Structure formats: C-alpha cells, structure tokens
Amino acid sequence: xxxxxxxxMVAGDIKPRTLLETDRILAFHDIHPQAPAHAxxxxxxxxxxxxxxxxxxxxxxxxxxQGVRQVAALLGxxxxxxxxxxxxxxxxxQEVYHLHLHVLGGRKLGWPPG
Ligand code: 5GP
Ligand code: ZN
Numbered sequence: 001x002x003x004x005x006x007x008x009m010v011a012g013d014i015k016p017r018t019l020l021e022t023d024r025i026l027a028f029h030d031i032h033p034q035a036p037a038h039a040x041x042x043x044x045x046x047x048x049x050x051x052x053x054x055x056x057x058x059x060x061x062x063x064x065x066q067g068v069r070q071v072a073a074l075l076g077x078x079x080x081x082x083x084x085x086x087x088x089x090x091x092x093x094q095e096v097y098h099l100h101l102h103v104l105g106g107r108k109l110g111w112p113p114g
Contacts, residue, residue, distance in 0.1 A: 006098035036106025077105035
C-alpha cells in the first residue's frame with residue numbers, strides 16, 4: 001500500500017525510531033507520545049483494522065502480542081506496568097488504517113479512557 005504511512009516504514013522509505021523487528025512485525029516509538037513511553041507494534045502485512053485480521057493466520061496475533069511483551073521489556077515497563085490499546089474505526093479514534101497496538105507506560109494511566 002504505497003499511500004499507507006506504516007507500509008512505507010515496513011518498506012524502509014520512512015525510518016521510525018525502531019525498537020524491534022521480526023519477520024512478521026515491526027515496533028517503533030510513536031511520533032506523538034501520549035505517555036513517557038509510547039510505542040506502536042504493527043504487522044508487516046497491510047491489515048487495515050483489527051476486524052481485518054486474517055482468520056486463517058492465528059499466528060499473526062501471537063506475533064503481535066509477543067511483540068508487545070518484548071517492547072514493554074525493552075522500554076523498562078514490565079515491572080511498573082503498561083497498557084496496550086487497539087483502536088478500531090470511527091468511535092475509537094483510529095487515525096492510521098494499518099493495524100497497530102499501542103504500548104503506553106511510564107506514568108499512572110487513567111481509567112476509563114476518554
Ligand atoms: P490511532 O489513532 O490510529 O490508533 O493511532 C495512530 C498513531 O500513530 C498515533 O499515536 C500517532 O501519533 C502515530 N503516528 C502517526 N503517524 C506517525 C508517524 O509518521 N510516525 C510515528 N512514529 N508514529 C505516527
Ligand atoms: Zn499499511
């Protein structure tokens with residue numbers, strides 16, 4: 001998807017502050033952090049929303065969640081705790097239509113979210 005900003009990162013055209021790369025996923029710092037630590041974990045494959053996760057590829061969800069766990073450890077959040085968020089379409093406020101898991105931490109996070 002040449003007009004997708006996250007696909008351009010996967011392709012190497014745009015270089016984010018990368019935290020982790022595997023054959024299935026990429027993780028990098030969010031450009032507008034909402035907490036002292038804010039990273040995004042994305043599949044290399046262009047998947048627009050959580051609802052578009054391919055049902056015949058359950059390992060992809062596993063790879064994404066393992067990525068979250070590893071990123072949290074890299075950011076030093078494992079002991080203090082962190083939050084993972086997936087926004088899905090309009091009401092959630094999803095802005096980038098390439099599936100991504102937010103990893104937020106480094107401060108006490110409020111609940112419920114706004
Ligand atoms: P959404 O609202 O779609 O769940 O979140 C999209 C996230 O992507 C936002 O937190 C936003 O700051 C981040 N983002 C958008 N464009 C870029 C970019 O070019 N680089 C990085 N690192 N993050 C981005
Ligand atoms: Zn994409």
